[in-house]
Structure formats: C-alpha cells, structure tokens
Amino acid sequence: MANYKDIKYQFPTSATTSGTFADARISEGSVTQHVAPFDDDKVQSNLALLGFKTAANGSLAKYNLVDQIIDEFEDSSGIDGANSTNESLSSGTYFGGVAPIVTSDHDDTGTDGDYTWYKWTGTGAGSYSISGTANHEYLLVGGGGAGGTSHGGGAGGGGVLTATGLSLTGGNTYTVTVGAGGAGSSTNAFGNVGNDTILSGTGITTLTAGGGGGGGPANNAGGTGRAQNGSGGGGGGYNSGAGAGHGAGFSGGGPQSNGAPHYGGGGGGGAGGSGVAGTSGMSGTDGDGGPGVANDIIQTGTDVYYAGGGGGCAFQSNAASGQGGIGGGGNGTNYPNNAQSGTANTGGGGGATSHGGTSGSGGSGIVILRRLTSDGMSGGNDLTLQSTANTASSAATKADMVMLMENAAGTASINVDIKGYVTANGGTNWTEGTLVDEGTWGTNKKIYAFHDATVTSGTDMRYKITTHNQNAGSKETKIHAVSIGWKAS
Numbered sequence: 001m002a003n004y005k006d007i008k009y010q011f012p013t014s015a016t017t018s019g020t021f022a023d024a025r026i027s028e029g030s031v032t033q034h035v036a037p038f039d040d041d042k043v044q045s046n047l048a049l050l051g052f053k054t055a056a057n058g059s060l061a062k063y064n065l066v067d068q069i070i071d072e073f074e075d076s077s078g079i080d081g082a083n084s085t086n087e088s089l090s091s092g093t094y095f096g097g098v099a100p101i102v103t104s105d106h107d108d109t110g111t112d113g114d115y116t117w118y119k120w121t122g123t124g125a126g127s128y129s130i131s132g133t134a135n136h137e138y139l140l141v142g143g144g145g146a147g148g149t150s151h152g153g154g155a156g157g158g159g160v161l162t163a164t165g166l167s168l169t170g171g172n173t174y175t176v177t178v179g180a181g182g183a184g185s186s187t188n189a190f191g192n193v194g195n196d197t198i199l200s201g202t203g204i205t206t207l208t209a210g211g212g213g214g215g216g217p218a219n220n221a222g223g224t225g226r227a228q229n230g231s232g233g234g235g236g237g238y239n240s241g242a243g244a245g246h247g248a249g250f251s252g253g254g255p256q257s258n259g260a261p262h263y264g265g266g267g268g269g270g271a272g273g274s275g276v277a278g279t280s281g282m283s284g285t286d287g288d289g290g291p292g293v294a295n296d297i298i299q300t301g302t303d304v305y306y307a308g309g310g311g312g313c314a315f316q317s318n319a320a321s322g323q324g325g326i327g328g329g330g331n332g333t334n335y336p337n338n339a340q341s342g343t344a345n346t347g348g349g350g351g352a353t354s355h356g357g358t359s360g361s362g363g364s365g366i367v368i369l370r371r372l373t374s375d376g377m378s379g380g381n382d383l384t385l386q387s388t389a390n391t392a393s394s395a396a397t398k399a400d401m402v403m404l405m406e407n408a409a410g411t412a413s414i415n416v417d418i419k420g421y422v423t424a425n426g427g428t429n430w431t432e433g434t435l436v437d438e439g440t441w442g443t444n445k446k447i448y449a450f451h452d453a454t455v456t457s458g459t460d461m462r463y464k465i466t467t468h469n470q471n472a473g474s475k476e477t478k479i480h481a482v483s484i485g486w487k488a489s
Contacts, residue, residue: 068485069390069461076114080388080462083427086381088374089114094385095408095478096470097377100132100170112299117370119298121345123180123195128369133170134376136369138163139297140209141306142231143179143194144342144362145223145268147332147352148215150188151315153222153235153252153265153275154322154332156212157307158194158347158365160271160293166204170376174201179211181342181362184350190223191215191234191350197365212362213252215268215310215352222252222266232269232290232349235312250290252309253277265312265332268349270325275309278322289349292327297368310342310349310360324351330360379408380472385465385479389426392459396424396486401433401463402449403482404441410475412467418477419466420450422484425458445480461486 071078073092081087088097105126106118120126123143142158158179168174176199182192191214200206210231213223222234235252253266253275267275270290289309296303308329311322315335322332328348330340336356342348342363350360399422405412412418414435421430433450441447463484467477 085384096381096383100376120367126176129173132376139368141347142209143181144349145212145214146182146191147350147359152352153215154268154310155349156232156268157270159209159231179365184359184361194362235266250274268309270309271307289325289329307347313352379476383467404480406478407444408476412477421464424455426460429456
C-alpha cells in the first residue's frame with residue numbers, strides 16, 4: 001500500500017472532458033502546524049539529576065554521556081585548576097575557600113597533588129596547630145636501638161605507626177616528639193635503646209612509636225623493644241637466645257649454639273620481620289636484621305622503607321659481618337672495627353661490633369603529617385570553578401547547564417551571587433546563561449539551571465561557575481554537582 005502522502009487525488013478538468021485530471025494535492029507550505037515544538041528542558045534536567053544520583057551511588061568522579069557530561073566532584077579530575085580560583089574541594093563539594101593558618105616548627109613541608117605535608121626530622125619536641133579542624137594522615141617512626149658490643153647482636157628497629165583519618169581540632173596545639181636513636185658504645189654492655197616518637201595533644205589519643213631494643217653483648221640476650229606499637233627486639237650475643245620484640249615489632253635473632261665454631265651475634269628485629277640467628281657456615285657470620293616497612297606518605301615516587309634491624313657482628317676478623325635490614329639498619333662488623341650506625345630519620349637499628357670497636361648508633365625517628373590542602377579551609381572567598389575540556393560529537397550552538405547548589409550560610413541571589421557560563425570553543429567566547437530555580441533537593445539546597453543558551457559554534461565544551469559577595473559565616477555558597485549538555489540548533 002502506498003504511503004498516504006504519495007496518493008494523488010485527481011478530478012476531471014471539466015465536465016465534458018474525459019481522461020484528463022487536475023492535481024489536487026495540498027502543498028506543504030499551505031499547511032499550518034497546530035502542534036507546538038516539544039520542550040525538552042525538564043527532560044534534560046531530570047536526566048542530569050538521574051546522572052547525579054548514579055554518579056554518587058557509584059562513587060564516580062565524572063562521566064560522559066552522548067553530548068552531555070556529569071560531574072559529582074568525587075575528585076578534582078574534571079576541574080581545570082589553572083583557570084579556577086579559590087576552588088576548595090571537601091567531601092564532594094566545591095566552595096570559595098580561605099586557607100587555614102598552620103603554625104608549626106616542622107623541618108620541611110611541601111605539596112603533592114591535592115595534599116600538603118609537614119615533616120619533622122630533628123630530635124626532641126616540636127609543635128603543630130591548624131586553624132581549622134582537618135583530617136590528617138600520619139607516619140611516626142621511633143628511634144632505632146644501638147648495636148651490641150663484644151661479639152654482640154644487632155639492634156632492633158624503631159616502631160612504625162601510620163594511618164589516615166586522624167582529626168586534629170582547629171585551634172589546638174599538638175606536641176611532636178621525634179625519638180633519637182640509641183647511642184653506640186665500645187664497652188662490654190647492652191646497646192642503648194632507641195627513644196620513642198610521640199604525637200600528643202588535647203582531643204586525640206597519644207600516639208607512640210616505640211624505640212628499638214639494643215643489641216645484647218656476649219653471653220646475653222638482646223634487649224626488648226622499648227615501648228609500644230611495633231619496636232623491634234635487639235639481637236642476642238654469640239652465646240645467647242633471641243631478644244623479644246615488643247608490640248608489633250619482631251624479635252632479634254640469636255645464635256644456635258655455644259662453643260667452637262663460634263657463632264656470630266644475631267641480627268636485630270625490624271618493623272617488618274625478625275632478625276636472623278648467627279651461623280657457623282661462613283666462618284661465624286651473623287644474622288641480618290629484619291626488613292623494614294615501606295611507606296610512601298609524601299609520594300616520593302618510590303617506596304621509602306623504615307625501621308630495619310641492625311646486623312650482628314662477626315666473631316673472627318676474617319669472617320663476613322651481618323647486614324642491616326632494609327629500612328636503614330646498620331651493618332655489623334668483624335674484629336676489631338667499628339659497626340655501621342642506623343640511617344638517620346629511618347629508625348634503623350645500629351650494627352653490632354666485636355672487641356675493640358664501637359657499635360653502631362640507632363637511626364633517629366621521623367614524623368610526617370599530611371592532609372588534603374582544602375581540608376580545614378573555611379568559606380568566605382569568591383569562587384571561579386572552570387571545567388576541563390569535553391569534546392562534542394559535532395559542532396554545538398546550544399547548551400544547557402544544571403547544578404546542585406547549597407546555601408551553607410545566608411542566601412545567594414540567583415544570577416547575582418551565583419552565575420553560570422558555557423562555551424563551545426574552549427573559552428574564547430563565554431555565554432552567561434540565565435539561571436532559573438527548578439526546585440530543591442534538601443535543606444537550603446537548590447537546583448539551578450538554564451537551557452538552550454546560544455554559544456559560538458564549536459566542539460570544545462566547558463562550563464564555568466562563579467560566586468560573588470561571599471563572606472565567611474554570613475554568605476557561603478557551595479556547589480555539589482554540575483551537568484552540561486549541548487546540541488546543534
């Protein structure tokens with residue numbers, strides 16, 4: 001059957017003429033349209049809201065639909081930081097932040113992506129305070145012990161504590177204490193224990209990374225790790241058992257027997273493993289310290305190891321000495337040389353020595369605090385939030401924006417205190433859309449949108465949101481999510 005539009009109705013041209021007919025079709029231009037064009041503004045807004053919910057449920061940072069992008073701010077990957085100002089991201093929300101004031105006697109500081117870190121390396125007490133409450137990641141390493149003397153065992157590494165989510169209250173001052181390593185000795189005595197590294201202050205449970213145990217001299221067991229939370233035990237002398245680790249630390253190694261052939265002293269325990277007992281297999285070589293713990297809290301690009309145990313001494317001058325464990329542990333030595341100290345700021349245990357030499361000192365500890373740079377910020381600055389580039393499938397001339405905003409303090413006047421812009425040519429030309437209120441999504445939370453804003457034709461789609469007249473405590477405007485869509489006219 002022919003389509004209706006192809007049917008031709010024909011009539012005779014006159015009553016007396018047969019076989020000739022006139023074309024009676026109605027031209028398209030003569031037909032008046034009675035159905036209004038479809039308005040898809042609400043559909044676009046509903047799609048954006050559905051996308052926001054999907055992104056939030058799936059913890060998605062940003063994702064693309066066909067000619068539309070949605071960003072829930074799970075991270076900053078969709079934001080052009082170079083062309084944004086005062087952009088502070090906290091818990092999936094952007095606002096114009098005022099940086100917190102940090103008062104600290106740290107020895108070094110720096111930034112790493114979205115984070116700012118502070119590091120203490122000098123032994124003794126220091127301090128840290130921040131004006132706004134913020135969560136911190138921390139690393140505490142105790143001082144390593146000193147090696148044993150007189151055919152002694154290697155020292156234990158210091159304790160290692162690291163975790164995220166430590167809330168430090170704005171305005172409080174916290175005490176930071178970096179533990180020194182135990183001092184080496186040339187006398188026939190136990191190696192000195194390392195000192196504790198401590199973070200303390202009002203509102204937190206005191207954190208302590210214990211100092212490592214000293215190595216034992218001849219005929220003695222190695223020292224026990226000094227305090228709590230992961231310090232290693234010192235290795236035993238050539239006629240002794242293993243030292244005991246403390247907390248999560250590991251025991252030092254001890255020799256396997258007494259008498260000839262003489263066994264070297266055991267290696268000290270580290271934060272990552274036990275020391276190894278001395279043996280006679282290689283002319284009285286001694287055990288290695290336990291491996292340290294890798295922790296990359298300041299994102300150096302490679303793993304940084306802490307708290308390796310010290311190596312035990314060799315009994316004879318021609319025997320190989322024990323190696324310190326990974327993580328700054330010092331090597332032991334053979335008769336009558338000085339042993340190697342643990343590496344500073346790693347908490348490594350010192351190596352052991354025989355008669356006539358000095359045992360290795362323990363390596364000092366370290367403290368590192370790290371937080372999101374935006375954490376602890378307060379509102380109050382005007383914000384410019386610009387997106388990264390998004391490529392349209394074809395040149396766009398119209399664009400929509402839907403945003404979820406919050407009046408965290410005061411009430412932002414639409415199109416005055418908060419404005420929205422779109423571009424299709426990478427920002428060469430920006431179009432400010434007229435935002436309208438499309439409803440609420442929670443207390444003091446609004447859905448603002450504009451539709452079919454005319455943009456200069458192009459395929460490089462971006463958005464920009466600005467806030468104005470911001471004032472901490474009286475007018476603070478936050479952006480929770482943004483979607484833009486585009487099309488050709």
